[in-house]
Amino acid sequence: MLNVVSGYAPQVGCELEEKERFWSELDEVMESIPTGERVVIGADFNGHVGEGNRGDEEVMGKFGVKERNLEGQMVVDFAKRMDMGVVNTYFQKREEHRVTYKSGGRRTQVDYILCRRGNLKEISDCKVVVGESVARQHRMVVCRMTLMVCKKKRSKIEKKTKWWKLKKEEWCEEFRQKLRQALGGQVVLPDDWETTAEVIRETGRKVLGVSSGRRKEDKETWWWNEEVQDSVQRKRLAKKKWDMDRTEENRQEYKELQRRVKREVSKAKQKAYDKLYTRLDTREGGKDLYRLARQRDQDGKDVQQVRVIKDRDGRVLTSECTEEMEGVL
Numbered sequence: 001m002l003n004v005v006s007g008y009a010p011q012v013g014c015e016l017e018e019k020e021r022f023w024s025e026l027d028e029v030m031e032s033i034p035t036g037e038r039v040v041i042g043a044d045f046n047g048h049v050g051e052g053n054r055g056d057e058e059v060m061g062k063f064g065v066k067e068r069n070l071e072g073q074m075v076v077d078f079a080k081r082m083d084m085g086v087v088n089t090y091f092q093k094r095e096e097h098r099v100t101y102k103s104g105g106r107r108t109q110v111d112y113i114l115c116r117r118g119n120l121k122e123i124s125d126c127k128v129v130v131g132e133s134v135a136r137q138h139r140m141v142v143c144r145m146t147l148m149v150c151k152k153k154r155s156k157i158e159k160k161t162k163w164w165k166l167k168k169e170e171w172c173e174e175f176r177q178k179l180r181q182a183l184g185g186q187v188v189l190p191d192d193w194e195t196t197a198e199v200i201r202e203t204g205r206k207v208l209g210v211s212s213g214r215r216k217e218d219k220e221t222w223w224w225n226e227e228v229q230d231s232v233q234r235k236r237l238a239k240k241k242w243d244m245d246r247t248e249e250n251r252q253e254y255k256e257l258q259r260r261v262k263r264e265v266s267k268a269k270q271k272a273y274d275k276l277y278t279r280l281d282t283r284e285g286g287k288d289l290y291r292l293a294r295q296r297d298q299d300g301k302d303v304q305q306v307r308v309i310k311d312r313d314g315r316v317l318t319s320e321c322t323e324e325m326e327g328v329l
Contacts, residue, residue: 003033003038003040004039004040005029005030005039005042006041006043007022007026007041007042009022009047010022011046012046023078027078030082038147039084040113040114041084041112042113042141043111045072045074045110045111045112046110047069047070047071047072047074047110048064048065048066048069048072048108048110049072049112050064050065050069050072051063051064051066053089056076059079059085060079060086060089061086061089061090062092063088063091064089064098065098065099065107065108065109066109079114083117084115085115085120086112087120087143088113088126091127093127093128096130097127097128099128100139100141101137101138102137102139111139111141112141119145122146122147122148123144123145123146124145124146125143126141126142126143127141127142128140128141159210160210161205161208161209163204165208171208175204178203178207179199179200179203182202193316224268225268227264227267232261235254235258235260235261238250238253238254238257239254241254
């Protein structure tokens with residue numbers, strides 16, 4: 001997430017109260033942005049941070065213009081409060097590429113780009129574009145920023161114990177025997193419930209088994225065929241082309257491919273469902289239907305939690321539930 005903030009600070013001749021109100025409002029804007037998100041501020045701060053950075057090395061470089069004034073000190077103080085850097089001052093350029101305001105014989109630097117200090121490493125250049133102006137007397141300041149986007153790792157699906165197998169008597173009997181052996185043949189459960197619970201879980205994993213932990217395939221795209229894949233790929237390429245060159249011709253090409261993908265998807269779905277319905281009328285199709293139904297029922301019963309009973313004070317009950325556990329053992 002990248003937040004871009006545009007600002008225009010009061011001029012040097014304005015009242016101090018008006019200037020303080022501006023910085024207070026800008027503080028509120030910054031505080032409303034989560035700390036984990038990038039922020040770039042581009043603003044006419046109407047102040048001179050000055051050349052050199054003695055005492056302010058953490059928020060600015062050495063390459064400002066002329067002397068610092070009161071308004072420039074407000075910019076530096078704001079950068080310190082918000083842990084930001086004044087990007088313009090970090091790059092050594094000719095004065096012509098640092099001066100952002102020219103009027104008559106005046107040449108100053110009042111327009112700045114700020115970003116979080118932690119993102120300064122993503123900025124490779126910042127300068128004034130000579131000959132380009134965005135407003136009267138003001139010159140364009142550009143910043144080259146490379147955004148490093150980290151791909152999120154897919155979370156692994158946890159393997160779950162197949163407790164649903166205990167509904168069958170043969171599995172239940174084997175579980176009883178193995179659990180007795182694991183508990184050392186004890187009839188009364190130990191007072192330490194955490195130890196007992198871990199023995200039960202471990203025995204369940206060994207006797208009943210665990211799920212594979214593999215990610216399930218996308219059930220919504222089983223009907224895809226080569227025609228659909230080809231159309232989707234061409235649509236993606238057209239979208240990239242339109243993003244790079246926003247011409248009407250590229251837009252029409254992208255829209256036409258969008259409509260074609262929708263038609264291909266509709267045809268593929270209809271064809272796949274027709275084939276499925278035809279197969280379900282056969283003996284093989286009936287077997288597939290029952291197999292899928294059984295698998296879905298088992299997946300719903302594949303649980304991993306082992307619950308306990310506690311008293312009003314939050315202590316795990318052991319002796320009160322001994323008789324019920326003896327029935328299992």
